[in-house]
Amino acid sequence: MTRAAKGGAFCSALPALYVDKLCKTFLPNGRTVRALDGLSLEAGAGSVTAVVGKSGCGKTTLLKCIAGLERPDSGTLRFSGSRIGMVFQDPRLLPWLTVAGNLALALPDRNDPLLEETLALVGLEGWGGAYPRQLSGGMAQRASLARCLCRKPDLLLLDEPLSALDSFTRSRLRGELERICRGRTVILVTHDIEEAVYLGDRVVYMNGGTIQSEFAVTLNRPRDYRDGAFQTICAGIERDTERNTDTERNMVQDTDTVQNTERGSE
Ligand SMILES: Nc1ncnc2c1ncn2[C@@H]1O[C@H](COP(=O)(O)OP(=O)(O)O)[C@@H](O)[C@H]1O
Ligand SMILES: [Mg+2]
DSSP: OOOOTTTOOOOOOSSSEEEEEEEEEEOGGGEEEEEEEEEEEEEOTTOEEEEEOOTTSSHHHHHHHHHTSSOOSEEEEEESSSOEEEEOSSOOOOTTSOHHHHHHTTOSOTTOTHHHHHHHHTTOTTOTTOOGGGSOHHHHHHHHHHHHHHTOOSEEEEESTTTTSOHHHHHHHHHHHHHHHTTSOEEEEOSOHHHHHHHOSEEEEEETTEEEEEEEOOOOSSOOTTOHHHHHHHHHHHHHHHHHOOTTOOSEEEHHHHHHHOOOOO
């Protein structure tokens, strides 16, 4: 099934995710912020796309538009499947429910064996009865991921899921995330280039609300940070993104200026 960005028409299509000329503008305090500026992106089924870019370049807005949490101003957005799952930087667990209770929110049947299976998948076997306050940051983020996976999403959107964690937990969870992402269609936002190369089948670089460059990562999995080829790819991406970051590009403009250049919707 596919969802149109505007209007909600459904039809079949490949690739799994198709985004074309997506625009989204915010108007905080009478200023216009062009968060997405004609962004286009395609993702194949079962592929992991890692999105990197400086803070404020529109990464979260892109994921929110894909998830239907923000409505794009214009552009086309289609995905093959019916369910999208999104994991945020913070776990967003309901504190008055146990871990199992939080996961059960995503399941029609609380006794569905999928609940225990998913807890085991994220390494939280036996923790279903614990409350969020009893979990470490890493465990809470695993629980959040498990809640998302319980919905059996056709498309998994991960918005800096590891960035709030300490570096030890983070590097351990990266390995687990790599295993969990395998075979799924995933859009992963991270500001960490090594993490992007570790997890992604490709890395796309966002700047000023659009995709500026794209890098395929064909290294065998699981990947090794210390590997020379791995480091060469990271250094290449870093060099390229530094060179192409248009620091003068100002996404905040006077409303009048933007209205004159506004694009029409499809
Ligand atoms: N709800 C909102 N209202 C006003 N401005 C917003 C809103 N959401 C995002 N923005 C602005 O849009 C731009 C892109 O934000 P965001 O997508 O969160 O960037 P990123 O995730 O890359 O850091 C930023 O300038 C941000 O301030
Ligand atoms: Mg963000």
